[in-house]
Amino acid sequence: MADPATDGAPRGEPAGWLPRNRRPFNVQVAALRKQAGTTKVEHREGLIPGLGAVSVVVPDDEPVVLDLTLSSYPGGITATGVVSATWSGECRRCGGPVHGIVAAEVRERYAPVGGADRDEEAYPLIGDELDLEPLARDAVLLELPLAPLCTDDCLGLCPTCGANRNTEPCECAPATDPRWAGLDALRDEDLQT
Numbered sequence: 160m161a162d163p164a165t166d167g168a169p170r171g172e173p174a175g176w177l178p179r180n181r182r183p184f185n186v187q188v189a190a191l192r193k194q195a196g197t198t199k200v201e202h203r204e205g206l207i208p209g210l211g212a213v214s215v216v217v218p219d220d221e222p223v224v225l226d227l228t229l230s231s232y233p234g235g236i237t238a239t240g241v242v243s244a245t246w247s248g249e250c251r252r253c254g255g256p257v258h259g260i261v262a263a264e265v266r267e268r269y270a271p272v273g274g275a276d277r278d279e280e281a282y283p284l285i286g287d288e289l290d291l292e293p294l295a296r297d298a299v300l301l302e303l304p305l306a307p308l309c310t311d312d313c314l315g316l317c318p319t320c321g322a323n324r325n326t327e328p329c330e331c332a333p334a335t336d337p338r339w340a341g342l343d344a345l346r347d348e349d350l351q352t
């Protein structure tokens with residue numbers, strides 16, 4: 160099946176290449192930059208392949224959605240708003256599927272690269288175009304859960320027989336070593352904070 164994200168990409172261009180007018184995260188800001196204090200609202204959405212960590216990802220066919228206000232200031236552009244995406248992953252206790260939505264609040268700057276007074280904290284503003292994809296990627300990665308649960312009271316897998324204790328109760332004796340039980344509880348607390 161043809162992949163619309165790479166279909167027609169010129170030789171040598173990376174996967175996900177799109178013609179300039181179809182790059183959903185690129186915004187022209189020449190008009191904003193003409194006068195500091197100008198704002199505009201941008202709604203953009205597009206695909207960001209390979210976004211996620213080991214057990215939690217934003218599927219390659221799920222759009223990342225940006226609702227931002229762009230404002231110019233003398234040194235560049237601020238982008239304020241929300242980046243949201245649907246993620247899927249595996250429950251850390253039972254391995255079952257888990258889904259959720261992240262909605263990350265962002266407040267970031269874009270500034271020209273180069274020059275002695277370069278803003279090191281800002282995303283690069285190249286010419287009069289800014290690319291919202293790195294901002295979207297960073298914001299989503301920060302908000303994705305590290306170790307999700309399918310439900311808060313997921314019973315997990317039986318350590319003895321491997322049965323999923325949510326759906327197939329087994330007859331195995333409970334784990335007897337209290338040291339491990341204590342460690343598990345600590346680990347769960349850690350992961351939840």
Ligand SMILES: [Zn+2]
Nearest residue numbers: 250253309313
């Ligand atoms: Zn689970």
Ligand SMILES: [Zn+2]
Nearest residue numbers: 317320329331
């Ligand atoms: Zn069992």
